[in-house]
Amino acid sequence: MKKEKMKLKENEIPVREGIFVFPKDENDTPHLIGGKCLDCGDICFPKRILCDACESEEPLEEVLIGEKGVLNTYTVVRLGYPNFDLPYIMAIVTLPESDDLHAVAQLEDCEPEEVRIGMQLAITTGKIKTDFSTGKDVIAYKYRPARD
Ligand SMILES: [Zn+2]
Numbered sequence: 765m766k767k768e769k770m771k772l773k774e775n776e777i778p779v780r781e782g783i784f785v786f787p788k789d790e791n792d793t794p795h796l797i798g799g800k801c802l803d804c805g806d807i808c809f810p811k812r813i814l815c816d817a818c819e820s821e822e823p824l825e826e827v828l829i830g831e832k833g834v835l836n837t838y839t840v841v842r843l844g845y846p847n848f849d850l851p852y853i854m855a856i857v858t859l860p861e862s863d864d865l866h867a868v869a870q871l872e873d874c875e876p877e878e879v880r881i882g883m884q885l886a887i888t889t890g891k892i893k894t895d896f897s898t899g900k901d902v903i904a905y906k907y908r909p910a911r912d
Pocket residue numbers: 801802803804805806815816817818819820
């Protein structure tokens with residue numbers, strides 16, 4: 765099994781704060797930061813301030829989700845901004861933690877001709893692009909085929 769990276773290196777920045785966490789130890793995986801409604805139990809990603817399923821006025825609880833997923837659909841990006849390494853696969857991943865819950869992510873460790881809708885995926889992290897202003901690698905959550 766591929767070793768997951770545990771934190772950012774000096775030449776890396778996160779795509780956005782508060783959207784994912786690195787593994788807490790070598791037996792852990794990265795996770796997405798979702799929001800769980802304490803009234804209806806609905807889970808959203810990214811975490812919102814309030815639940816839009818039941819319109820509860822209670823703040824959502826932070827939950828770690830997205831360890832695994834299923835490929836809902838995808839596209840292969842062959843033309844794009846020069847700071848992205850082309851081609852790359854952009855995916856919509858169905859998450860098991862709630863009904864109609866999805867994450868948008870790049871797929872890695874997978875050639876375009878290997879991609880199959882419905883394939884089992886596992887979360888990982890990696891470079892998605894180079895930051896224009898700093899030249900640093902922008903790190904985000906990604907998914908890869910679940911091979912273990
Ligand atoms: Zn709710």
